[in-house]
Amino acid sequence: MAGGVPTGGGSGSAIYRGAAARLMLPGWLMIGLFMLVPVLLMAVYSFLTQEFRGGVIWRPTLAAYDHFFLNRGLFGDEPPVIEWTYLTIFWRSIWQAGLATLLCLIVGFPTAWFIATRAPKSRAIWLFLVTVPYWVNLLIRTVSMKFLIRDGGPLNELLNALGLLDGALGIVNTNLAVQLGLFYSYLPFMVLPIYAAVERYDFALSEAAADLYAGAWETLALIILPVVKPGIVAGCILVFVPSLGAFLAPDLLGGAKAFMIGSLIEEQFKGAAGNWPFGAAVSMVLMTIVMGVLLVYARAQAKGGK
Amino acid sequence: MMARKIDLRHFTGFRAITLLCLVVLYTPLIVVAVYSFNASASITNWGGWSLKWYLDVFTGPEAGKFRAATVNSLLIAVAASITATMIATAAAVAMHRAGRFRAKTLSFALINLPLMVPEVVTAVASLIFFTTLGFKGGLGTILLAHITFCIPFAYLPIAARLQSLPDTYEQAAMDLYASPREAFKLVLMPLLAPGILSGFLLAFIISLDDFLITNFVKGAGVETLPTAIFGAVKQGIKPNIMAISTLMLAISALFVTLSWLIGRAGQGRAERA
Numbered sequence: 001m002a003g004g005v006p007t008g009g010g011s012g013s014a015i016y017r018g019a020a021a022r023l024m025l026p027g028w029l030m031i032g033l034f035m036l037v038p039v040l041l042m043a044v045y046s047f048l049t050q051e052f053r054g055g056v057i058w059r060p061t062l063a064a065y066d067h068f069f070l071n072r073g074l075f076g077d078e079p080p081v082i083e084w085t086y087l088t089i090f091w092r093s094i095w096q097a098g099l100a101t102l103l104c105l106i107v108g109f110p111t112a113w114f115i116a117t118r119a120p121k122s123r124a125i126w127l128f129l130v131t132v133p134y135w136v137n138l139l140i141r142t143v144s145m146k147f148l149i150r151d152g153g154p155l156n157e158l159l160n161a162l163g164l165l166d167g168a169l170g171i172v173n174t175n176l177a178v179q180l181g182l183f184y185s186y187l188p189f190m191v192l193p194i195y196a197a198v199e200r201y202d203f204a205l206s207e208a209a210a211d212l213y214a215g216a217w218e219t220l221a222l223i224i225l226p227v228v229k230p231g232i233v234a235g236c237i238l239v240f241v242p243s244l245g246a247f248l249a250p251d252l253l254g255g256a257k258a259f260m261i262g263s264l265i266e267e268q269f270k271g272a273a274g275n276w277p278f279g280a281a282v283s284m285v286l287m288t289i290v291m292g293v294l295l296v297y298a299r300a301q302a303k304g305g306k
Numbered sequence: 307m308m309a310r311k312i313d314l315r316h317f318t319g320f321r322a323i324t325l326l327c328l329v330v331l332y333t334p335l336i337v338v339a340v341y342s343f344n345a346s347a348s349i350t351n352w353g354g355w356s357l358k359w360y361l362d363v364f365t366g367p368e369a370g371k372f373r374a375a376t377v378n379s380l381l382i383a384v385a386a387s388i389t390a391t392m393i394a395t396a397a398a399v400a401m402h403r404a405g406r407f408r409a410k411t412l413s414f415a416l417i418n419l420p421l422m423v424p425e426v427v428t429a430v431a432s433l434i435f436f437t438t439l440g441f442k443g444g445l446g447t448i449l450l451a452h453i454t455f456c457i458p459f460a461y462l463p464i465a466a467r468l469q470s471l472p473d474t475y476e477q478a479a480m481d482l483y484a485s486p487r488e489a490f491k492l493v494l495m496p497l498l499a500p501g502i503l504s505g506f507l508l509a510f511i512i513s514l515d516d517f518l519i520t521n522f523v524k525g526a527g528v529e530t531l532p533t534a535i536f537g538a539v540k541q542g543i544k545p546n547i548m549a550i551s552t553l554m555l556a557i558s559a560l561f562v563t564l565s566w567l568i569g570r571a572g573q574g575r576a577e578r579a
């Protein structure tokens with residue numbers, strides 16, 4: 001797969017040996033300078049003092065992290081207790097992202113399976129149909145979802161006309177709307193890796209299971225799922241990670257009650273009410289969680305591969 | 307009794323779920339596309355078919371704003387995706403054709419770093435970086451940020467193509483006294499072209515798609531199409547926004563069809579080669 005560190009096989013070629021440094025240099029410079037250095041600088045900023053009109057004063061302090069985890073009262077002189085405001089937002093983001101992942105899996109696995117088991121010609125068309133929405137601008141997809149589910153919108157009208165609902169739908173600005181938005185945004189990310197795994201699945205395994213009197217669903221649970229697990233795990237990570245830090249879906253579809261990490265961070269850098277060191281600290285916490293998830297995944301991959 | 311052949315690939319309900327999946331994916335887009343042709347100024351009531359919101363997009367009071375934003379978006383997407391594709395091509399050749407070298411694993415991690423850091427974190431880090439250096443937010447900062455996060459997207463298809471190409475063609479060229487540079491330019495590049503093209507298209511779409519990072523580094527007064535649309539949507543979804551959305555939808559669909567066809571053509575050629 002293109003994703004792994006190239007070792008051996010067709011990529012062991014050393015035709016341009018000696019040119020590696022020259023070829024890598026632009027990439028190193030660009031990503032090093034405009035990605036790695038900024039992230040390190042952000043880590044430094046999270047330990048600096050807040051400047052009240054945005055920006056920082058270069059004086060080291062733990063105030064940003066203190067503000068995140070502890071509540072010392074309005075004037076900062078009370079004994080510290082745990083600050084729940086931000087932990088609640090993180091907890092909400094984690095369960096929203098987790099639920100979106102689960103829903104995407106429940107819908108995505110059968111879809112990927114169904115597509116991968118079509119005849120090659122129609123398979124290409126099904127796959128094409130599932131990928132097109134992924135290429136549509138995420139902002140436009142989110143706005144479209146909002147248009148559809150808003151009060152008095154087409155879905156609302158339809159339900160009213162069918163007599164299933166009387167009055168306003170009342171989904172927008174709730175956790176449910178955000179959940180729908182996340183599910184809608186990242187569903188293709190679940191389907192594609194599972195599809196790739198199912199495509200490589202050896203149906204002799206299913207035949208063997210059937211010969212030994214396993215039912216279809218038994219085969220699914222005991223044989224197929226364990227075999228295609230790498231694709232499932234990859235899909236789950238591709239949905240969970242962007243959902244956790246998502247901005248557009250929570251911002252456009254959720255209100256103050258459905259606030260997630262992305263909006264919390266964004267708020268710290270907009271206008272005079274912002275707090276840059278705090279925004280940097282929240283970003284650090286988010287990045288730590290994501291890196292943790294990716295590290296566990298990489299470890300499992302390395303173990304499974306050997 | 308005849309033994310009934312059991313289809314091991316079949317699971318009851320999977321077709322229904324797939325259809326549901328497609329309905330969920332397409333309904334919002336189709337509904338917005340339909341309502342963009344609504345003659346009524348209200349977004350709720352249907353007033354018959356009309357093209358007036360498309361006319362509004364090009365000639366209405368906000369036409370200038372959206373035109374400027376579109377030009378910015380396209381300029382940045384073209385410049386960022388070309389630059390990112392060149393950087394990614396060089397990196398992919400280093401990774402797959404230059405044998406082992408020091409810091410190879412580290413280089414690979416660095417190339418993919420933009421995929422691992424959450425987008426909002428990249429946005430914050432870029433803003434902090436540019437502010438500290440005293441760079442004024444504008445097209446320049448947007449372009450630098452876009453080139454950076456487009457690199458891994460351009461890299462993936464190029465590296466995949468490179469990995470599936472044996473180096474025998476280049477070996478043959480060099481046996482016939484081609485210099486490495488000539489083998490690279492005259493033999494590898496044409497073979498790699500489909501990968502480079504899909505890398506470029508992917509980077510282009512990713513650049514056009516970006517809202518969050520752009521919104522952080524753009525500075526006041528400079529807009530790309532997504533930030534302009536976001537600003538407008540914050541005041542409510544108006545019919546002209548639906549017309550713009552439908553236009554972008556059509557362009558995306560065109561692009562994905564194009565890259566699909568190129569991918570298929572490339573695949574066919576690889577099989578024949």
